[in-house]
Amino acid sequence: xxxxxxxxxxxxxxxxxxLAVVVRNPILNVLSLVIVFFAMAAIFALLxxxxxxxxxxxxxxxxxLVLFLFVVMLLNIPRLGRLGSGRPFQALLGSLLAAFxxxxxxAAAALLxxxxxxxxxxxxxxxxxxxxxxxxxxxxxxxxxxxxxxxAAAIVGAVYLGERELQ
Amino acid sequence: xxxxxxxxxxxxxxxxxxxxxxxxTLGVMLRRNAIAIFLxxxxxxxxxxxxxxxxxxxxxxxxxxxxxxxxxxxxIFFVIAVAAAEATVGLALxxxxxxxxxxIDVDRFNILRW
Amino acid sequence: xxTEVVVIALKLAFGLAVLxxxxxxxxxxxxxxxxxxxxxxxxxxxxxxxxxxPVVDVIKLVTKENFLPSRAQAPIYLLAPVFAIIIALSxxxxxxxxxxxxxxxxxxxxxxxxVAPHLDIGLLYIFAVASxxxxxxxxxxxxxxxxxxxxxxIRASAQAISYELAMTLAVVGVLMGAGSLRLDEIxxxxxxxxxxxxxxxxxxxxxxxxxxxxxxxxxxxxxxxxDLPEAEAxxxxxxxxxxxxxxxAAFYMSEYIHMTVAAALATTLFxxxxxLPGIELPFGGWPQALLGMxxxxxxxxLFLWFFVWVRWTLPRFRFDQLMALGWKVMLxxxxxxxxxxxxxxxxxxxxxxxx
Numbered sequence: 001x002x003x004x005x006x007x008x009x010x011x012x013x014x015x016x017x018x019l020a021v022v023v024r025n026p027i028l029n030v031l032s033l034v035i036v037f038f039a040m041a042a043i044f045a046l047l048x049x050x051x052x053x054x055x056x057x058x059x060x061x062x063x064x065l066v067l068f069l070f071v072v073m074l075l076n077i078p079r080l081g082r083l084g085s086g087r088p089f090q091a092l093l094g095s096l097l098a099a100f101x102x103x104x105x106x107a108a109a110a111l112l113x114x115x116x117x118x119x120x121x122x123x124x125x126x127x128x129x130x131x132x133x134x135x136x137x138x139x140x141x142x143x144x145x146x147x148x149x150x151x152a153a154a155i156v157g158a159v160y161l162g163e164r165e166l167q
Numbered sequence: 168x169x170x171x172x173x174x175x176x177x178x179x180x181x182x183x184x185x186x187x188x189x190x191x192t193l194g195v196m197l198r199r200n201a202i203a204i205f206l207x208x209x210x211x212x213x214x215x216x217x218x219x220x221x222x223x224x225x226x227x228x229x230x231x232x233x234x235x236x237x238x239x240x241x242x243i244f245f246v247i248a249v250a251a252a253e254a255t256v257g258l259a260l261x262x263x264x265x266x267x268x269x270x271i272d273v274d275r276f277n278i279l280r281w
Numbered sequence: 282x283x284t285e286v287v288v289i290a291l292k293l294a295f296g297l298a299v300l301x302x303x304x305x306x307x308x309x310x311x312x313x314x315x316x317x318x319x320x321x322x323x324x325x326x327x328x329x330x331x332x333x334x335p336v337v338d339v340i341k342l343v344t345k346e347n348f349l350p351s352r353a354q355a356p357i358y359l360l361a362p363v364f365a366i367i368i369a370l371s372x373x374x375x376x377x378x379x380x381x382x383x384x385x386x387x388x389x390x391x392x393x394x395x396v397a398p399h400l401d402i403g404l405l406y407i408f409a410v411a412s413x414x415x416x417x418x419x420x421x422x423x424x425x426x427x428x429x430x431x432x433x434x435i436r437a438s439a440q441a442i443s444y445e446l447a448m449t450l451a452v453v454g455v456l457m458g459a460g461s462l463r464l465d466e467i468x469x470x471x472x473x474x475x476x477x478x479x480x481x482x483x484x485x486x487x488x489x490x491x492x493x494x495x496x497x498x499x500x501x502x503x504x505x506x507x508d509l510p511e512a513e514a515x516x517x518x519x520x521x522x523x524x525x526x527x528x529x530a531a532f533y534m535s536e537y538i539h540m541t542v543a544a545a546l547a548t549t550l551f552x553x554x555x556x557l558p559g560i561e562l563p564f565g566g567w568p569q570a571l572l573g574m575x576x577x578x579x580x581x582x583l584f585l586w587f588f589v590w591v592r593w594t595l596p597r598f599r600f601d602q603l604m605a606l607g608w609k610v611m612l613x614x615x616x617x618x619x620x621x622x623x624x625x626x627x628x629x630x631x632x633x634x635x636x
């Protein structure tokens with residue numbers, strides 16, 4: 001049962017990731033990506049990472065992709081060119097690189113000793129939110145603070161870029 | 168710490184992440200529109216997250232001491248936070264560029280100053 | 282296994298029935314309420330006090346043509362209202378509506394009839410689903426191939442992101458006190474009294490957080506004073522300009538369902554859910570559950586009336602004012618709120634949650 005759900009989610013993720021890259025309508029690209037992230041949230045949940053599944057939907061689908069939609073609609077971006085419609089040499093090189101990287105990673109996955117994973121015991125009793133929260137404000141406090149700084153800097157940068165004309 | 172086994176081989180998750188990564192690379196390399204490139208970049212980021220999830224799921228509960236068991240998941244959390252910051256700045260940048268050139272086709276931004 | 286399925290089916294049917302009956306009642310309350318506020322009569326021809334007006338409205342909507350604009354993106358145009366309904370309905374399932382410890386049904390104990398069972402990420406689930414609520418609006422606006430609709434969609438997306446931040450930050454204060462994401466534990470933590478006499482509701486402990494949450498919820502449900510995506514004075518009808526018949530009804534219904542869920546959420550998070558302060562019930566089981574549900578229902582009804590009251594009292598914001606309010610006022614105040622909760626917790630004025 002779990003295996004089948006995983007396979008279905010994986011198939012959905014791959015198909016809609018392809019659509020997100022291939023389809024020429026920018027809004028449909030963003031929508032396909034929403035579905036990809038949903039499938040990934042489902043996979044996180046299957047692996048016992050319920051907190052991450054929720055965060056994935058809240059941050060990616062609920063905020064980042066809405067921002068993308070906003071910008072696509074605001075700039076009124078026309079239909080994209082056909083995939084690889086630039087210089088043929090570039091397209092060839094790009095596809096080769098993608099195939100090479102994908103093949104490399106697939107080979108690595110195939111060469112690793114297969115093994116079943118395990119869900120953390122925390123996930124069974126009380127979810128992973130509490131242990132992750134604890135870790136964030138104790139052992140990973142420095143990184144956590146650094147991320148807040150980064151987000152603040154990002155807001156300032158976005159406001160600066162949005163407010164004035166670049167000279 | 169006893170952990171609950173789930174019947175999904177972790178290499179499957181890794182393979183999925185590899186496929187998604189390749190698709191994302193293809194998009195980044197072949198698209199000419201900045202927003203489409205950025206979208207493909209998000210696919211790549213997420214495939215990396217999936218790889219983290221795979222390893223956290225395989226080794227987090229079984230082999231490593233309890234304190235480090237959540238490290239993989241926390242890393243994904245941070246990647247998502249960084250992706251949010253990146254999207255904010257990146258999209259603001261595209262809007263600024265669009266104001267200058269009325270296009271965000273990356274081929275049109277081939278001179279260093281304007 | 283058997284009881285579990287029955288319990289889940291019962292809960293789903295119950296939630297659906299409650300939400301779907303709330304919609305016509307709210308339509309009536311809104312129309313009569315607006316009439317009351319504006320010193321008019323309101324609908325009073327169909328049935329006693331005009332109570333059958335919603336029924337007639339529905340019949341009118343059903344018999345109309347479902348119009349498809351010629352340049353619309355047909356599949357997305359038609360699916361957007363469906364998604365609106367689905368998303369609106371699926372949030373309510375995680376809201377606890379009454380105490381259900383020790384309940385039995387047909388002689389067997391039932392777990393999670395009134396409370397979502399073992400949903401450890403409870404609040405995060407609600408936020409996750411609610412954050413998707415903006416997609417139908419944006420998609421409807423885009424797929425209609427109409428400039429007014431498009432504008433409505435763009436406004437909806439910007440507004441949703443901006444106010445989600447303030448809403449989430451306001452809830453952080455509640456979570457700090459409760460130490461749990463489970464909504465039933467958040468409710469239980471609010472029973473009893475605070476400092477000896479005040480009800481231990483989060484609205485008393487952190488009034489600022491409650492205020493921000495309620496204001497942000499108005500923006501998230503696109504209710505006046507924040508109904509910029511469908512501002513009829515500027516955008517005809519915003520994102521649903523082109524919609525008619527049942528597609529329009531779906532958007533209309535989803536707005537009221539969102540309102541009901543928002544009221545239920547505000548009740549749960551800040552107004553003590555099904556609890557009444559300082560009252561220890563001498564009985565458990567079904568009487569307790571029914572009483573709890575009644576209390577919860579009354580609180581939600583009061584909130585819904587508040588929604589109507591505000592809508593017909595306050596004028597609409599301008600879009601730049603809306604953004605300025607969201608980012609420059611609500612966000613800093615939300616941060617201030619959780620500093621305040623930290624001080625209260627640090628001084629030991631409030632017992633900390635279990636974690």
